[in-house]
Amino acid sequence: MPSIKAEIIIDGKLNEKEWQDAQVFNDFYVTVPFSLEPTPHKTQTLFYSDDSGLYVAFINAQDEETRDRRKHQRDNLHQTYDRNVVVIDFDNNGSTGYMLGVSLSNSLIDYTITNENQVDKDWDGEWFARTSESDENWYSEFFIPWTMVPMSQQEGEKRTIGFSVSRQIRYLGNYVAFPKVTPQRPKFLSKLHKIQVVKSNPSRVDFFPYVVANNDFIKDDSSFNAGAEVFYNNGRGGEISATINPDFGQVESDNIVVNFSPRETFYSDKRPFFTQSQSMFDISLDWYPGFELYSLLHTRRIGDAPNYDCSRYSLAEGGSNELVSECEDNQVNSNGIDAAIKYIQLGEKTDYGLFSAFESNENFSEGKDFFAFRTLHRKDDHKIGYMVTHADKSFINRQATVNAIDYQYLPSSKIKIESLAMVSNSNEDEAGFGSRTAVSFNPSKEWKYGAEYYYFNEDLNINDMGYLWRNNLASYGASVNYTRTDFPEDSFVNNRSYNFDYWDQNNADNENLNEFYTFFFRQSFKDTSSLGINIFAKGEGKDDEITRGSLEAPFIMQDAGHRLEFSYHSRIYGFWQYQLNTAYEFWDYYSFTNEAKRIGGGFSYTPQDNLRFWFRVSHGTNTNWLTYINDNHYGTFKQIRSNMNIGARWYPSEKQELQVKLEMLSFRNQKGEGWFANSSGFLVRKNQAEESINIGNISFQIRYKYEIAPLSNFYFVYTRGGGYDFDDQANTSKIIRTTWREPEGNRLAAKVRIRF
Structure with missing residues (x-):
């Protein structure tokens, strides 16, 4: 079979002759929300293949003033941008798909898709995409090498693959796609469009040496580490x-989590x-x-x-x-x-x-x-x-x-x-x-x-x-979801969904623990704002987790309770966008009740397309927070919990990223009272005070990333943080100040990982 080699340069400009011979796809429909109406903006996709790989191009009609040129982190899928996305199932068997996307700002996403619609962002592949603009359109150009992932062998002169293409239009809050599929539906990979392409399956070896240098300022100690990884695709x-x-x-820090649960x-x-x-x-x-x-x-x-x-x-x-x-x-x-x-x-x-x-x-x-x-x-x-x-x-x-x-x-x-x-x-x-x-x-x-x-x-x-x-679980449930998308043109609503769930939870011996009822309401507006309301209710039941397997009292009885949540995400106002959320819950333990309230919110400020600041805060209280102390010994506390997350992300150039992030937590639990459970699972007062639980936690990171080449990066990272216990006199301000001044961790690291 003769070799086919294109001369396409991936620059977002569709001026090569190969595009004139490419397959063309024009039939785009709105898939998010799943109205299946024709696309409001003309969208065209070109598809070409040769011995090196797949080439995909988009022509996106859109007025200049509505285009979104903001940059974002790699794999930021869940926020809205102007973006083109390609999904490829190289083996056409519905087992694994690869989702590749580029936003107008040249920011990338790549995900794997398994089990029909389960997406995972942890994978990164070697592929290329660029964008460009004209007065009437913006364009994107993809090159997906055959060597990006291993592929099975297929019979015949052509390879059959499954593929879909989609476009996100930020100012409308919509995705349009060909064919009429989306990973937000239960069936996705098995419904991809089938297409025949040039058959090529070359072998490849990738070698990734890496070096990390660390300096621990607390221990006054430096360390050096090196290793290597090799990947061989036999074709x-x-x-x-x-x-x-x-x-x-790790160049990405985990979020702060305070976990007093048994899980x-x-x-x-x-x-x-x-x-x-x-x-x-x-x-x-x-x-x-x-x-x-x-x-x-x-x-x-x-x-x-x-x-x-x-x-x-x-x-x-x-x-x-x-x-x-x-x-x-x-x-x-x-x-x-x-x-x-x-x-x-x-x-x-x-x-x-x-x-x-x-x-x-x-x-x-x-x-x-x-x-x-x-x-x-x-x-x-x-x-x-x-x-x-x-x-x-x-x-x-x-x-x-x-x-x-x-x-x-x-x-x-x-x-x-x-x-x-x-x-x-x-x-x-x-x-x-x-x-x-x-x-x-x-x-x-x-x-x-x-x-x-x-x-x-x-x-x-x-x-x-x-x-x-958890184990020791026998549960069943059912859900019903209705989504409406056919609103009149003069309506301010884009889509509206209702979801009802019923869940019956038992232990492995089929002893009933509880029954749960949830109602979710979501509404998206045509200005891209959205709101959500969640109602959660449960009946009388047993909590067999908090007891940690106690033989003396294996569960704690609970009466009916409920939780209400409200959230709102605004549209973008110039450089600004904000969000609000609040929650209220009420749990009855017969001997006492716990009333919890939480309010939170935040905003983002994007003065330039390559610079973003954010601030998020939440504050919550519990009147009787219940926690395990030791075997059949529990405590209730008056709780005040405050979280704050602030940061900035700057992209000085296409290959550089600088992020500064600070997360702080104040977790105060005072006026403790002791309890034990009787043989029937009801809590009984011990008539003793419990020692307060006051925790402060802080995580600060400055991270600089430079992309040497695809999958080859240099990182320079400074991290500082830790957690401490405090007495009752410590307020939120003191907890945060002390945790910052006396960190458990204070490190500087430089890392380079290069692909050969």
Whole structure:
């Protein structure tokens, strides 16, 4: 087959002759909101392919005064800009899609899409896009190399791919797309448009060395770290990647979280090796943004806190008290990683992958080893997969394995059925079992229905290598959603949606814990502002989480309660935009009630397209905040909680980004009163005061980023922050001042990661 090589220069100017021979797509329809009306602005997409990759161009008709040229961070998908987006399913099998987008300001987004419509921003690929403008239109131009991701081999002289193209129009608050699909609907990947392109699947090797230099001002200590990652795409659907001493330098700080609940806070991974080519191993469920129900392979377990057993160094074991003290005083929060390797192979009907990682030994501890295998098979409208994970924690004599089978069935364009079954085993615990089954039905563009059932028995434990919100759970629920988009032209409303959920929560023995009713109302206006109202109510029930498995009192009784929330996001007024939110909740514990109030808001100021400031604040109170102290011992407190988040982001040039961010938290809980639960689960006063819980936390970061080349970056980062406990005399101002003056962490880091 003769070689085809285009001479297209990616500059946003569509002046090459190849565009005259490109396929043309003009039929765009409004998909957000899902009205399916013809696009209000003419939009045209050109599509061309050669032996190097795919070329996509957009011609976007739009008046100059309505165009949005503001720059934004990479992967900022959830705020509105003027943007063009391409989604490609290279294997045309509905397993994985790649979403690539460029805004008018040349800011980029790239996401993976799995499980039909589940998007993940942690992946970054090598691709190129630029924009340009004329009086009548603005233009974008994409180049997507065949080497960006591994692809399965296909028979025939052409490759068939699935694709969609869309355009976000900020001043209207709309997305228009071809074909009539959106990831906001339950079925997306399986409904992409099919197109034949030049067949090319070249091999490629990418080598990523990295160097990090750190200076700790508190310990007066400097450190130097280096490592490397290599990715080899064999051109036949296989990719092997390996790392030695993988990049562990986090240049993005996690948000401040104060968690007194029995449940672990879920943090996503930002380390490059553990985000690239990782979608094969992704069996997870987000109930809503920020709330993960489960994830079978949670890569932040790798390099997490080491396992310690200081009793090994006691006198009884031939050690000494000094060794025990040294062990207790020298524990670290993260474990180094010696090496990791993964291999994936994509086929026409079957994919599989292997994953392994090996931690290094730390003082007074030994590293853990992690292994995973995953396979996925497709036949007609069915997908069935299998995954096994194994964690070897020899230092504490623990071996843990999880086996899982997942299944998806798409009998029609309106119905999706999916199921998961998993079994956990270890040398310390009884075998555990968990399952989930969900059905969604979309009879029309206005109506959506869903139903789900979960069962996790009390022995299910996937947390050695994965994440599970809680076990001992048997719950079912249903939801109904109605969205209206057909408002008259003179109406100020763009779209309006109503959502009602019912949820019945039980433990694994089918003892009822509670019933929940929620009503969500969302309305978007044609000026791009929006408001939301949430009403949450529950009946009489039991809280079996706060008790932490107490045998004396395994649950606490609760009477009916409710929560009300209101939020409003304004349109852009010149350089300004603001948001407001408030919430009120009432919980009855029979012996007392808790009334909680919260108000928050913020604004952003964008004096130039490349400069943005933001300020967000919230303040809340609880009359009787209930928390666990120790076994069957609880405390209630008068709570005052204040948060503030301020920052600025500046883009001096196309390749540079400077961000300054400060987050502060004051968490005051005073006038504590002690309680215990009787055998019936009712709280009884202990007639004793409880020590106050006053916490201050602060996180400050200055981060400079310079893009040397795609996927090659230099970072210079200063971080300062930490948390402290305070007495009752400390007000919010003192808590913040003291935490700033006496930080737990005060570090400067320089990092460079280059692709060869």
